[in-house]
Amino acid sequence: MVNLKAKFPGYQIQEAVPLAEFTNTQVGGPADWVFWPQDLTALEDVLSVAQENNMPVTVLGNASNLVIGDEGLPGLVIFLTHFTEVKVHNQLITAQAGSALIAVTNAALKAQLSGIEWAAGIPGSVGGAVYMNAGAYGGQVAEWLQSVTVLTPDLKIKTYQGTELEFGYRHSLIQETGDIILDATFKLTLGQYAEIEAKMEDYNTRRASKQPLEYPSCGSTFKRPEGYYAGKLIMDAGLQGYTIGGAQVSKKHAGFIVNVNHASAHEYIQVIRHVQAVVQEKFGVQLETEVRILGE
Numbered sequence: 001m002v003n004l005k006a007k008f009p010g011y012q013i014q015e016a017v018p019l020a021e022f023t024n025t026q027v028g029g030p031a032d033w034v035f036w037p038q039d040l041t042a043l044e045d046v047l048s049v050a051q052e053n054n055m056p057v058t059v060l061g062n063a064s065n066l067v068i069g070d071e072g073l074p075g076l077v078i079f080l081t082h083f084t085e086v087k088v089h090n091q092l093i094t095a096q097a098g099s100a101l102i103a104v105t106n107a108a109l110k111a112q113l114s115g116i117e118w119a120a121g122i123p124g125s126v127g128g129a130v131y132m133n134a135g136a137y138g139g140q141v142a143e144w145l146q147s148v149t150v151l152t153p154d155l156k157i158k159t160y161q162g163t164e165l166e167f168g169y170r171h172s173l174i175q176e177t178g179d180i181i182l183d184a185t186f187k188l189t190l191g192q193y194a195e196i197e198a199k200m201e202d203y204n205t206r207r208a209s210k211q212p213l214e215y216p217s218c219g220s221t222f223k224r225p226e227g228y229y230a231g232k233l234i235m236d237a238g239l240q241g242y243t244i245g246g247a248q249v250s251k252k253h254a255g256f257i258v259n260v261n262h263a264s265a266h267e268y269i270q271v272i273r274h275v276q277a278v279v280q281e282k283f284g285v286q287l288e289t290e291v292r293i294l295g296e
């Protein structure tokens with residue numbers, strides 16, 4: 001395997017990095033290489049060497065919607081944590097992929113722009129939010145996204161209009177293309193500071209009262225099955241509090257699986273699989289994971 005650190009001594013690259021340090025669940029084994037590109041040129045340089053060497057590449061955002069297996073991820077993992085510029089121009093906000101979604105909602109509030117108040121408490125990055133079509137309280141990225149700039153797998157810069165991204169429930173076209181999202185532009189509407197702030201505060205209060213934010217997790221584990229609520233099915237199946245090792249179905253919100261005591265990814269995934277099996281058996285409903293399980 002090519003030694004990326006030796007090949008690019010000026011770049012921020014580390015070998016054998018435990019990914020649990022970066023994931024919201026606090027589980028996940030090591031990546032062979034982790035790279036934090038300082039700019040687009042650095043990103044392209046390292047990607048082209050990774051490609052020449054057939055090295056698998058995974059771009060992660062804030063790792064808040066992921067369970068990474070205990071074996072970790074092969075090849076190269078990229079974090080765009082240096083890509084954090086957020087610019088406001090009239091009713092448009094353009095944010096680089098590594099920006100926190102919360103930095104975008106803060107910028108919107110400051111500029112009195114309304115539309116994405118629902119995103120105020122989502123702990124993801126802009127790239128992850130576009131990739132997942134993140135949403136809450138009736139809002140979703142798809143409605144407010146004007147365009148996205150990506151780096152394609154053949155290392156070309158491309159712009160998609162929001163309407164081209166085939167958004168669906170927690171789905172975007174980027175899940176199929178393998179593009180790396182570089183930035184996203186949201187088109188918002190003019191609003192009043194106090195009203196925008198009040199909405200954001202309301203959503204955040206609701207989150208804090210209903211969600212087990214005191215524990216590491218990846219948010220809602222399952223997609224909402226048509227005609228049901230995942231959390232209610234899990235509660236009705238008597239699974240709240242169900243624990244394997246350090247991973248537990250939250251006692252506060254059954255849709256969350258929380259890491260209560262140094263869980264391994266294996267334990268975390270076993271809880272997910274057990275919940276799916278019991279809900280299927282008791283109610284005939286298939287729970288599909290919303291969280292992405294990588295390197296299982």
Ligand SMILES: Cc1cc2nc3c(=O)[nH]c(=O)nc-3n(C[C@H](O)[C@H](O)[C@H](O)COP(=O)(O)OP(=O)(O)OC[C@H]3O[C@@H](n4cnc5c(N)ncnc54)[C@H](O)[C@@H]3O)c2cc1C
Nearest residue numbers: 061062063064065124125127128129131134135136181219
């Ligand atoms: C407490 C809590 C509450 C949550 N509440 C919500 C909620 O209300 N609504 C909701 O929708 N989600 C929610 N989530 C889940 C999560 O925050 C969102 O899905 C978020 O959008 C994921 O962003 P991320 O940066 O963490 O992505 P990651 O988890 O890092 O990655 C998710 C996927 O996106 C890909 N990806 C990330 N960045 C890029 C990029 N630049 N280019 C290409 N691919 C990329 C990754 O490869 C991965 O497959 C919650 C999570 C937690 C822990």
